[in-house]
Each structure stands twice: as structure tokens, then as C-alpha cells.
Amino acid sequence: MSELAFTCVESGLRFAQQRASVLAADTANARTPDFQPKDVSLAPVRDAGGMHFATMLHAVQAARPVGLLEYAMAAQGQNAVRYHALADQERAMLHELRTVADEARH
Amino acid sequence: MASDAYAIAASGMAAQQTQMDLIAANLANVSTIRTASGGPYHPRTAVLQTSGAFADELQAAQGSGGDDLLITAGLTLDADDWQQPQGVEVAAIVEDAASSPNATRNETGVDPIEQMVALVAAGRSYDANVAVLQAAKQMDMEASDISRLA
Numbered sequence: 001m002s003e004l005a006f007t008c009v010e011s012g013l014r015f016a017q018q019r020a021s022v023l024a025a026d027t028a029n030a031r032t033p034d035f036q037p038k039d040v041s042l043a044p045v046r047d048a049g050g051m052h053f054a055t056m057l058h059a060v061q062a063a064r065p066v067g068l069l070e071y072a073m074a075a076q077g078q079n080a081v082r083y084h085a086l087a088d089q090e091r092a093m094l095h096e097l098r099t100v101a102d103e104a105r106h
Numbered sequence: 107m108a109s110d111a112y113a114i115a116a117s118g119m120a121a122q123q124t125q126m127d128l129i130a131a132n133l134a135n136v137s138t139i140r141t142a143s144g145g146p147y148h149p150r151t152a153v154l155q156t157s158g159a160f161a162d163e164l165q166a167a168q169g170s171g172g173d174d175l176l177i178t179a180g181l182t183l184d185a186d187d188w189q190q191p192q193g194v195e196v197a198a199i200v201e202d203a204a205s206s207p208n209a210t211r212n213e214t215g216v217d218p219i220e221q222m223v224a225l226v227a228a229g230r231s232y233d234a235n236v237a238v239l240q241a242a243k244q245m246d247m248e249a250s251d252i253s254r255l256a
Contacts, residue, residue: 013249020245021110024238025156025191028118030231032154032194065227069234080241087248094255 009090015042015055016083022057023079026072030065037068039075110191111242117157117193118235124196125152125228129221136216147214148201149221155197 019040029035037060045054062071128150138147202215 017111017245020238020242021114021191024111024114024118024235024242025193027231027234027238028114028121028194029154029156029192030234031227032156035156065231069231073234073237076238076241080244083245084248087252090252091255094252098255 005093006090009086009093011053012086013083013090015040016079016086018055019079020076020083023072023076026060026068027076030068030072037062037064037072111238114191114193115235115238115242117195119232119239121152121154121194121196122228122232122235124199126225126232128152128199129225129228132216132221133218133225136214136218136221138214147216148203149214149216150199150201151224152196153198153200154194156192157195 022038022040026037026039029037038057039060040055040057042053043056045052060068060071062068132149135147141147
């Protein structure tokens with residue numbers, strides 16, 4: 001199991017946590033006048049160091065307050081599923097790493 | 107990070123609770139024609155605003171190295187665009203002196219139907235914040251499960 005695989009999965013987990021905070025703010029401020037709802041997404045960026053993913057913050061266009069609450073709830077659900085999948089992946093990789101280490105010992 | 111979501115959702119729940127308290131008071135006083143100030147009761151509502159104090163507190167808690175928050179392994183976030191997610195707080199409680207068209211003309215300006223609709227809306231917002239809190243809790247439980255394996 002490469003270090004890169006762990007780095008990628010852990011980056012995804014951190015992104016999901018970051019997004020959860022942004023969506024929590026959208027939910028809490030759904031009825032706040034003049035609040036500009038936001039969301040974050042991943043965008044591939046190519047630079048001198050190669051390709052990496054940047055977290056892009058963008059405005060959300062949703063009819064408020066009901067539309068925004070629905071958007072935030074749906075996005076929160078999607079984010080939770082993504083986080084769960086990545087957590088499963090991380091657990092599977094750790095399990096595999098442990099199995100390989102055990103086999104190497106015997 | 108998920109702790110941000112806890113604090114933000116908690117601020118949303120507190121704000122909606124205040125709103126529900128005011129609606130309860132409005133409904134209870136639907137027929138109050140004389141208050142301590144002498145006039146009839148006027149419905150009250152909470153004006154919400156993003157909680158700047160919370161964001162400042164968070165920034166202070168993170169210390170001067172706030173930028174570290176913006177960069178995660180393999181992910182970069184444009185610091186110019188980033189604003190710390192903010193919670194919500196009650197900015198003011200305002201009294202609506204203008205009578206609602208559905209309110210009884212000779213009594214207060216409280217329209218029970220309008221108040222019930224507002225109560226449902228506040229309850230829905232409160233539920234949404236609870237869902238956010240539960241999602242954050244689930245994420246933290248998964249993270250702690252992973253840390254046990256590591």
C-alpha cells in the first residue's frame with residue numbers, strides 16, 4: 001500500500017470535513033438576511049508541480065430560505081456518503097497494511 | 107474541523123429556539139390588549155445575523171497560523187476567497203407595530219395563522235441544524251474508528 005494512496009484518501013476526508021463546516025454555516029444562516037450561501041468543490045489544477053486538486057469556494061444560487069435548506073441538506077447527505085466511503089477505503093487499506101505486516105513477521 | 111460544524115449548528119439551533127420562544131409569546135398574547143407600557147401587545151420577531159464574534163473567536167483559537175487551515179495535504183484552498191464559515195446569532199428582537207391583515211382589528215397585531223406558519227418554519231430550520239450536528243458526529247465517530255485502527 002503506497003503512501004500516496006493514504007495521502008489521497010486522507011485529503012478527501014479533510015475536504016469532506018471542510019465542506020461539512022461550510023454547509024453547516026449555510027444551514028444555520030438559511031434565514032439570515034443578506035447572507036451569501038457558499039459551497040466548496042474540487043477542481044483539478046495543473047501547475048509546475050504537476051496536477052493537484054484545489055478546493056474552490058463558490059456562491060450557491062438557491063431560493064431562500066426553503067431552497068437553501070433543501071440544497072444544504074442534500075449536499076450534506078452527499079458529503080456524508082462520500083466521507084463514509086472514504087473512511088471505508090481508509091479502513092480497508094489499514095487492514096491490508098496490517099495483514100501484510102503480520103505475514104511479513106511470520 | 108468537524109468541531110466547526112458542531113458550533114455552527116449549535117448557533118443555528120439557539121437562534122431558532124429564540125425564534126420559537128418569541129412565537130410562543132406572540133401566540134400566548136394574541137388577545138393581550140394592555141401591556142406594561144399601556145398599549146396593546148405587538149408581535150415580536152428575531153432578526154438574525156452571521157455571528158462575527160464566533161468567527162473571530164475561532165480565528166483566535168487557531169492562532170496566527172490560521173492559513174494552515176486552508177491547506178490540506180494534496181488540496182489547496184485559495185486564501186483570498188476563503189472566509190471562515192460563520193454561525194448565526196440574534197442581532198435584535200423587533201416589535202412589529204403594524205397590524206397583520208388577518209389579525210383581529212380591535213385586538214393585537216398578532217395573526218395566529220402567520221405565527222403558526224413561522225413556528226413550522228423555525229421548527230424545520232431547527233431540525234436541519236440537528237441533522238447537521240448528527241452528520242458531524244457521524245464523521246467524528248468514523249475518524250475516531252480509523253484512528254483506532256492506525
